Amino acid sequence: MRAAAAGEGRGRAVLTDADPYGTGRGLQTGRSSVSEGENKGHAKRGILAGLGLSSLRLRLVVVFGLVALTAAVSASGIAYWLNREAVLTRTQDAALNDFRQEMQNRAASLPVRPTQDELQTTAEQMAAGTAGYSVVLIGERDAGKPIVGASDPDSFAVDDVPKALRDAVGDKDHLFWVRTQRGSTPYLVGGTRIVGGGPTGYMFKSLEQERADLNSLAWSLGIATALALVGSALLAQAAATTVLRPVRRLGEAARQLGEGKLDTRLNVSGTDELAELSRTFNSAAESLEKQVADMSAREESSRRFVADMSHELRTPLTALTAVTEVLEDEQESLDPMVAPAVALVVSETRRLNDLVENLMEVTRFDAGTARLVLDEVDVADQVTACIDARAWLDAVELDAERGIVARLDPRRLDVILANLIGNALKHGGSPVRVSVHTDSGGAAGDELVIEVRDHGPGIPEDVLPHVFDRFYKASASRPRSEGSGLGLSIAMENALIHGGGISAANTTDGDGGAVFVLRLPRDASGITPAGGDRNGRGEAGDAQ
Template sequence: MTRRARGRFIRSALRLTSLRLRLVTVFALVALVAAVSVSGIAYWLNRDAVLTRAQNSALKDFSQALGDGAGGLPEDPACEMLRDMGTIMTSGNQTYQVVLVDRGGEDGDCVIETAPKSFRLDMVPASLVDAVHQRREDTEAPYHLYWQRVEIDGDPYLIGGAQVIDGGPTGYLLASLIPERDDLNSLAWSLGIATALAVIGSALLAQAAATTVLRPVARLSNAAQRLGEGKLHTRLEERGADELAELSRTFNAAAESLERRVEDLRAREAASRRFVADMSHELRTPMTAITAVTDVLEEEVDSLDPMVAPAVQLVVSETRRLNSLVENLMEVTRFDAGTAKMVLDDVNIADQLTHCIDARAWLDAVELDADRTITARLDPRRLDVILANLIGNALKHGGGRSVRVSVREESDEALGRDDVVVEVADQGPGIPQEVLPHVFDRFYKASASRPRSEGSGLGLSIALENAHLHGGEISAANAPGGGAVFTLRLPRQPPSENDEDTDTDGGDDGDGGGAEGGRPGEERSR
């Protein structure tokens, strides 16, 4: 997976885990709460209605049968009479069982159980027995019908009881509520399925709503990404009159304004580059002539009047400085215009360093530690520019002490390549921390008190551009023991797209952008 693909996947995952997921979650929670509330209310209402209807029906039948049977009994009925009464009460209705009790009758205590295996007197709760035998003085009927719901072996039942006449027999019934429980369980399952479907439906609806709402946001995000990548012509389609449409119009207006400003800046930058390039080319011809004259004057300086000789030497040095500045400006314009090319060759790094140091008479001031077998495919002229600038700056700011240059090979696992690493270390005071981030900036001066110096402030920036052209990098740091360390890292095989055999303005065989003719490279700002 490429880096861009991973970035898109991460952004999609973040979008999924943020607004879209929250919207779907809120919809699902609201639907769940609403469905559970409605289902719960519906269940309890139906439960109460079903149980009340079954209970009232059983109690009504029992009360009527108990009244009819007791009406035909004498004051002290015999047990057989109670047994016949119980048989009559349950013969026409199989939904409940009956227990009849007569205390102190003609045959003593008489207990009739129509189904002893299912319903016995000892199964009647004591609280219900007490309520049945409690006489009430505040009503016309001293005894009432009482009932209670109980569970027997895990199944629901209804137990009711009543005393017909004062001191007469008492009847109890046991009615099963299992069918009602099964009906209520079926209802609960139905409501549960309906709740689940409601939640799923709300989640799908939320997904559809989120897609509708977030689609313009996704388009805006993609447009902003393309705009950030430099595609300033990116625009959003303006549809509707809602807040998202207003946001699209605002984005389009901002993008249009940004495009105009960038085009204006590009035009100004291009004009500036053309001006610098034209000025550099126009200056090159007179500078060539002036340089030739100053070379003649320099050769005759010993024969000139002692009062005139210092002025001639100043003119010569300033002419060379101006010539170096023109060459550097021309090199910078090549980098800015993207026309700088490389002429690659197999280069022995140690030999290249020795040649660079020897050509500038630095042999006594540089300690070289390099493996003579390290080679790389580089542009020799541009490598010389880089090395001359780094070593020249180290000599200039090294406090007059020797500069150490070391070369080694390293494998860059992140990029999957082999690199050549050149370290240039001086023994000077080092680079101030506030200056360190700007050492490669063009025309940067560390101190405003000395804006004019021997260098133009372009050498290190040109060295960095040459390193980038090879696919490499230069970094600056301070050594723990003191002094500055510049590290040049170049691939042994540069990118194939830079493998060109032509060089723009290739007639320039000098050290464009580097140290020239034995003089140190450009100034390192400190």
């Protein structure tokens, strides 16, 4: 009699009933397994998403950590799997080979009809080896009358053998094995039978020591993974510090450059990408400084030219004005063919004189030399005087209570009112309504509010954003405009120097028309509006 599949290594088939290590091994031929009722575990990792990480340092730490965690977990998993297979394969090969050899040497020497004592003695002899497993031998005393001999009946009996293994051993003459678990302890169970009617043997070996060794390995790999994660975080911090320090310096330099410090430069060292970026920044800052200096020089030259030109024009204009006044007085006695030309000369001379005065006023604002000369005035009287001086009493409706006193520059208020009312009469048509009231909830505290409303067609929406721009004239929508395009700009400049402002809009009621709202603080003493005028040019001087 011989042991089944002697000399075939571990045997030709493996049957798995339950695998305490989660390998999912099943019925195998040679060293390959076919799964039967297995449960294969898969580790599921959460994905960091939607965290809104706004810090570059935090993002670097997270990325480094994820990379390190992925690499460490992958390496640890592979190492654990390979070591697990090696440990279990070595243990089960040793036990199964020893069991096969014992079946060949001892069980095969039993008679075909062994006695209970013979089976018991042989089972004890087979389990006495160094492999450390228990043995159960099943024979037949007579046909259909099985007898059992167990080396340790208290720890291993026939009922402890999985049914699938008993079925496989009963059908084949090869060595079969399966890993199972009883309670919390994993076991290796193998079985075979003697060809020709000999006994059938089963071995039962505990894998508790192997599981303890593998648990120790798992803990070691876990600790290594944690250390790798901590190391990656420290490395990410170091890398972030190295990368972010020049980025922070670059951001600070860009902020200073944006604040107007055009001489800001970065110290450059090294040849990496950040150093190249710093060189590019320095080059851009140098170019920007040069361009701004050139633009400032050209702007200053233009301002000086306008100022000089305005001053130079005043002398001949004074002479022209005197001549035109004489011609205007003598206009009725002139030849009818010459009178229209004289009227045109008088009109254009006055317009040229206004233009020169406006240009000089603009240059004062641009140069920052415009100053307030403050006085306490009754606003109603001031508005009435402005209207009366220009003979607009018949075309303007005034709604202003006497007794509203404000401390401001009367001349500049007159310029503002003249431009706003004149603009309304020219482009909107009469009647023009001027209303005066105060507002204690204004942005500057107690405010003076003057509204100038006309009843014309209103201001086109595409023109509204530009009504206070210099030299802007919406000729397509305002064909009657003969102004220079500086009136509303000068009005805004005078409002800003008081610390106030002017807004323009179209009325929403059924009457139509445009409305300009002037807001000034009732006391402009000591007011210096931030940024000078609306274009950042000029500053309001101290109140005098």
